[in-house]
Amino acid sequence: MSRKTKALDATTTADAGRAMGTAEETLKCPVCQDFFTDPVTLPCGHDFCLTCIQAVWETDGPNEGPLFCPECQAHALLHQQRSALREHTLVDVTEDPLSLKCREHREERKLFCMEDRVPVCCLCVLKSAADFRERLSDKYSRIRFVLDGDERLMMQIIDAEETYMTEWLEAQRGIVEDQIKEIDKLRASSRSLLQETNDLQFLQQITTQNRCDPLDLKPIQKVDKDLCDKEKLRTVEKLVDDLSVALSQHFPRMWSYLSSPVLDSNTAHPKVEISQDRKQVYWRQQPVSEALNQQPYDSQYSVMTQESFTTGQHYWEVIVQDKPYWLIGVTTGPIDKKDGPSPNSSRLCVNNTSWCIYYGDGQYLVCHDTQEKQLSVGKRCTEPLYLILNPCIDVNGLNRQPLTILWIKDP
Incomplete structure (x- = not known):
């Protein structure tokens, strides 16, 4: 037996032992x-x-006697002794403890569905998203089925018109070819007749071959307008144009302009931290004494994106979770990336070419040029614009959540 097999057997035995121990407990x-x-x-x-x-x-x-459960009493005592569990809400034990759990997934129903007005578990939410995905996929399948059927119908009409036109042209070509052969035959006999030197024989051949009569050739028919009428094809094209116009009224979607830039660590303030995928920015943990002396909405603790936008239509989505403070905006700089990050390298709203939305104390404010004011959309900026994020200071662990740029993955 090899060492690898022995190690595998030992692992299997250990797992079996743990499983047996759990079953015994x-x-x-x-x-x-x-x-x-x-x-x-x-x-x-x-x-x-x-x-x-x-x-x-x-x-x-x-x-x-007092019918209490020692296990439940010990668990309740644990909630009183540990500070992290003191804020938990304790409920009385019901006759059916499973009523607090989802009957389908056997998970605690910690969430509430506003649509159905019932408590649900996390797996119910995931299943709901999966149901939406399945329904949307089914609806798109039906749309594609209708469009594919319409395209097949229009192509069949074009193919039928092409087939009938081709058959008619082939028939006309056969008639013309037969006439050409007859003319060639007449030309050959006429050339032979012209070479006759005997006048009597010449007259006899003309009489025998009826060369004095006019040629009786079938006239070449003109193109049948009913078979190659372009109005039929124009009607088909117009139907497709009407369908295109009807669909174009709903396209492109707003999400078609969704941008997913990445954060530039070179512009990050030293007191913020960037995730490895450069999609999230955190407030770096600071000493409590230092954090208390700072305002949570200070505009300097920001980071810019690596990409900038100069033309076109763009928008982005940022996940703020339940952060009580955050800043999101755009800026033109100026930023000197050669000097590396500095406390002032990513200040937001310090000039008249940067704007931001600030959320704090339950209110939304628009900030521009160091002042809180109404944003003027009439001005157009010709400089490159960078998305800039500010997670704001974390005080007492209430603002630790990151700001995350929504990223749609390519299929």
């Missing part, structure tokens, strides 16, 4: 720490030996 009474003897289940769902729970309750009968 579930078969042991929390009071005596031994296998159950006459096990009973309390309304909260915890199991005990009959004699053990009676001893805890200090009663000999099943219906006497």
Whole structure:
């Protein structure tokens, strides 16, 4: 047996041992720490030996004494002793503990669905998103089915017109070819006749071949307008144009202009931190004494994006979660990237060519040129614009959440 096989066997044995240990723990009474003897289940769902729970309750009968659960009491005591758990809300044990959990996923229902007005679990939310994805995919499939069917119909009409026109032209070409052959034959016989030197034989051949009569050739038909009428094709084209106009009224979507720039660490203030994928900016942890002396909305703690925009239509989305303070805006600079990051390298709203939206104390404000004012959309900027993010200072752990640029992945 190789070392690799032995190691695999040892790992498998260890996993099996842990699984067996876990299974044994579930078969042991929390009071005596031994296998159950006459096990009973309390309304909260915890199991005990009959004699053990009676001893805890200090009663000999099943219906006497304070019917409390030692496991639930220990858990409640833990919430009182640990500071991190003191803010948790404790509820009384119901007769059906599973009523607090999702019946489908067996997970706690910690969220509330505003549409259905019922509590749901996290898996229900994910399943709801999956249902939306499936429904949207089905709707797009139906749209593609209708468009594909319309395209097939129009192409079939064009193909039918082309087939009939081709057949008619082939028939006319056959007639013309037969006439050409007949003319060539007549020309050959006429050339032979002209070479006859005997006058009597010449007259006899003319009479025999009816050369005195005019030629009886079928006239070449003109092109049938009904077979090659372009109005039919123009009608088909107009139907397609009408469909295109109807669809173009809803396209392109707003999300077609969604930009997903990345953050430029060279412009980040030293007190903010950029994620590895350069899509998130955090407030770097600072000493409490230092953080208390700073305003949470200070505009200097920012970072710019690497990309800039000079022309075209662009927009971006930033996930702010439940941050109580944040700043999002655009700026033209000036920034000297050669000197590296500095405390003033990414200040926001310090000139008349930068704008931002500030959220703080539950209010939204538009800031421009170091002042809070209404943003004028009439001015046009000719310099490159950079997206700039400011996560704002974290005080007492209330503003630790990052600002995240929404990123749509390519399929």
